[in-house]
Amino acid sequence: MLAASDGGKVELFSEFLDQPTFSGPGYEQTFVTYLGEKYVSRPPNAIVVVGQFALDYLLRHRAELFADVPVVHIGVDQSFVRSLQPLPAGVVGVPVVYDYAGTIEQALLWHPQARRLVVVTGVSSVDHERNATTRAAIASLARPPAVEFLTGLPSDVLASRLAALGTGDVVFTPGYYRDGAGRAFAPREAAELIAAASGAPVYGPYSTFIGTGAVGGRMPTFVEMGRQGARTLNAVLAGTPLTKLDLPEVIPAQVQIDWRQARRWGIGADAIPADAIVHFKEPSFWGRYRDQALLMVAVLLIQAALIAALLVERRSRRRTAAALEESETRMSLATRAASISMWIWDVARDRIWTTPRAAQRAGLPQESAIQFEQVLQTVHPADREGFDRAVRQAVAKRVELDVEYRMLQPGGEVRWIAARGRAENGAGERVTGVALDITERKTAELQAQKDRAALTHMTRVSMMGQLSASIAHQLNQPLAAILGNAEAARKMLERPQLDLDELKDICDDIVTENNRAAEVIRRLGALYKRGEMKFEPLDLNELVYETLDLVHTEMMNRHVVAATDLADSLPAVDGGRVQLQQVLLNLILNAADAMSGIEVTQRRLVVRTELQGTNVRLCVVDRGTGIAPEDVRNVFDAFWSTKAGGIGVGLAICQSIIKAHRGTLTASNNADGGATFCASWPVRQQD
Numbered sequence: 001m002l003a004a005s006d007g008g009k010v011e012l013f014s015e016f017l018d019q020p021t022f023s024g025p026g027y028e029q030t031f032v033t034y035l036g037e038k039y040v041s042r043p044p045n046a047i048v049v050v051g052q053f054a055l056d057y058l059l060r061h062r063a064e065l066f067a068d069v070p071v072v073h074i075g076v077d078q079s080f081v082r083s084l085q086p087l088p089a090g091v092v093g094v095p096v097v098y099d100y101a102g103t104i105e106q107a108l109l110w111h112p113q114a115r116r117l118v119v120v121t122g123v124s125s126v127d128h129e130r131n132a133t134t135r136a137a138i139a140s141l142a143r144p145p146a147v148e149f150l151t152g153l154p155s156d157v158l159a160s161r162l163a164a165l166g167t168g169d170v171v172f173t174p175g176y177y178r179d180g181a182g183r184a185f186a187p188r189e190a191a192e193l194i195a196a197a198s199g200a201p202v203y204g205p206y207s208t209f210i211g212t213g214a215v216g217g218r219m220p221t222f223v224e225m226g227r228q229g230a231r232t233l234n235a236v237l238a239g240t241p242l243t244k245l246d247l248p249e250v251i252p253a254q255v256q257i258d259w260r261q262a263r264r265w266g267i268g269a270d271a272i273p274a275d276a277i278v279h280f281k282e283p284s285f286w287g288r289y290r291d292q293a294l295l296m297v298a299v300l301l302i303q304a305a306l307i308a309a310l311l312v313e314r315r316s317r318r319r320t321a322a323a324l325e326e327s328e329t330r331m332s333l334a335t336r337a338a339s340i341s342m343w344i345w346d347v348a349r350d351r352i353w354t355t356p357r358a359a360q361r362a363g364l365p366q367e368s369a370i371q372f373e374q375v376l377q378t379v380h381p382a383d384r385e386g387f388d389r390a391v392r393q394a395v396a397k398r399v400e401l402d403v404e405y406r407m408l409q410p411g412g413e414v415r416w417i418a419a420r421g422r423a424e425n426g427a428g429e430r431v432t433g434v435a436l437d438i439t440e441r442k443t444a445e446l447q448a449q450k451d452r453a454a455l456t457h458m459t460r461v462s463m464m465g466q467l468s469a470s471i472a473h474q475l476n477q478p479l480a481a482i483l484g485n486a487e488a489a490r491k492m493l494e495r496p497q498l499d500l501d502e503l504k505d506i507c508d509d510i511v512t513e514n515n516r517a518a519e520v521i522r523r524l525g526a527l528y529k530r531g532e533m534k535f536e537p538l539d540l541n542e543l544v545y546e547t548l549d550l551v552h553t554e555m556m557n558r559h560v561v562a563a564t565d566l567a568d569s570l571p572a573v574d575g576g577r578v579q580l581q582q583v584l585l586n587l588i589l590n591a592a593d594a595m596s597g598i599e600v601t602q603r604r605l606v607v608r609t610e611l612q613g614t615n616v617r618l619c620v621v622d623r624g625t626g627i628a629p630e631d632v633r634n635v636f637d638a639f640w641s642t643k644a645g646g647i648g649v650g651l652a653i654c655q656s657i658i659k660a661h662r663g664t665l666t667a668s669n670n671a672d673g674g675a676t677f678c679a680s681w682p683v684r685q686q687d
Contacts, residue, residue, distance in 0.1 A: 103219065115146060173191060614682055
């Protein structure tokens with residue numbers, strides 16, 4: 001980690017020469033001018049150059065740019081550093097060894113049957129230098145093999161030549177920057193092309209070739225280069241004199257090998273040096289599943305303990321069940337004897353008889369018959385009309401009465417009552433039933449509804465936490481513009497003559513940017529605000545653009561390209577803006593999560609809207625790993641998740657929101673990879 005001498009933050013600035021793609025005196029002088037003007041007011045405290053090109057360029061133009069600034073070089077070949085000896089004052093670093101000869105020797109050692117070495121290089125100036133280095137390395141071998149140079153061939157011709165190689169050949173390449181057809185490559189790209197086409201094992205001197213299909217070689221690690229460079233730079237920033245730095249002489253090359261390629265080309269484990277770096281080697285069963293195995297043993301022990309406890313519990317439960325059954329029998333007899341909460345209504349005479357407990361609870365006479373109007377007056381005014389309609393409908397149509405209502409007790413307390421009854425013998429003259437106090441159940445239902453709303457709000461706030469970088473970015477832009485305009489206005493006010501028109505334009509810009517920031521805060525406030533779902537006419541495409549704008553920075557941070565495929569003239573929908581935006585945010589973030597394990601260049605999601613009959617469809621399509629077939633039916637289950645650390649409520653909440661819009665939410669796998677989540681609900685009905 002880098003640290004400033006005063007313990008503060010180290011500012012890093014990066015510049016790229018893009019050599020050898022761009023070169024020549026004119027280009028170099030233009031770059032000198034660019035660097036000089038860029039850093040004229042903020043000269044650096046130290047310069048880090050990576051690679052031979054950068055060091056050579058800086059040394060040739062150092063006097064014009066940063067003559068007295070310390071220079072730390074990283075990843076520069078030892079032979080090039082030696083050619084500069086003695087190094088100019090203020091230049092320090094640890095050179096590396098790109099061991100061409102050692103790589104070739106190691107390749108021939110692993111493939112003793114090989115009789116020919118095939119060398120592949122390109123046509124750029126750097127490629128010619130590396131070709132010469134390769135020739136010198138081969139000449140230095142104690143027993144040089146037969147060599148064939150495939151230099152400057154077009155890539156398609158090169159591929160066909162490489163495909164014809166066999167077990168008697170070994171390929172060595174430092175990569176190339178340009179092929180014979182003039183196509184530009186990075187050395188790693190060239191190595192990948194060569195390894196894919198070659199019928200013989202491929203070796204190279206750079207650790208970046210590991211993973212391209214090359215077997216390996218004797219090569220320095222870029223990790224060690226970075227660590228050593230950071231140590232040197234920290235010492236320079238701390239003010240340590242360069243002559244007092246205790247630096248190693250060189251970062252040596254060491255054997256590195258791709259285990260998959262070793263198995264492919266028959267290189268046994270005993271042939272690999274003990275100090276070699278082996279990449280992509282599968283761990284043993286114990287190495288891979290040690291924690292799981294220990295967990296399984298622990299689970300089995302816990303299960304055994306639980307089974308024993310359950311057996312004891314079952315015996316206890318049986319005794320308890322027998323006692324409970326006896327108690328319930330006695331309670332049932334007592335209930336029937338006392339006619340608890342029973343009632344009988346003589347419809348023709350409008351006389352109601354009920355148990356004393358029920359009459360007392362409702363504040364009705366306990367000794368005399370009660371009229372229906374008296375019962376109706378005990379019902380909460382908001383429920384009175386519905387209760388009256390349900391009772392009279394049950395009597396008129398001779399159907400079962402099943403109604404829930406709120407009852408006002410004499411003390412002012414409100415209780416929830418469920419009334420059940422039916423006409424005797426199917427006639428409507430006499431109705432018998434029971435009244436049950438369901439206050440606790442209703443209270444629990446209302447609490448559950450509040451808890452669901454709270455969970456939905458919590459999930460939305462949690463997502464906003466994930467988007468903190470996007471939120472900061474959206475606010476920083478208008479705030480930076482406001483600051484810039486304010487500073488410009490302050491400078492104008494210091495002038496002898498004031499340009500009021502220009503000042504008015506600056507003020508207008510400040511107002512515009514302020515409104516922009518206020519709009520961001522308004523949208524965020526709506527997402528953070530807790531409240532009931534409010535249905536309103538919505539432009540779904542506008543909601544998509546607003547949501548993508550909100551997650552723009554988050555998608556950039558995750559290297560995800562978010563595209564749209566929106567239907568033209570899409571009709572408006574009735575819906576809760578905040579809740580539908582929560583659904584879309586959840587689907588977009590889930591899609592980004594699903595693509596976290598694939599190549600950056602493949603991370604692309606598409607938000608699509610379309611009209612299907614009388615429904616609109618909102619779909620999010622990703623290129624991730626898709627959904628396992630056995631998991632498709634579970635994706636919308638509450639508390640089910642495939643994410644490490646996920647609690648599994650996001651999609652369940654999304655489904656409940658879409659159901660509240662009289663719609664459906666579905667998930668399916670794409671034929672070409674990834675998954676698609678689609679929400680569908682009716683368009684807005686015109687008045």
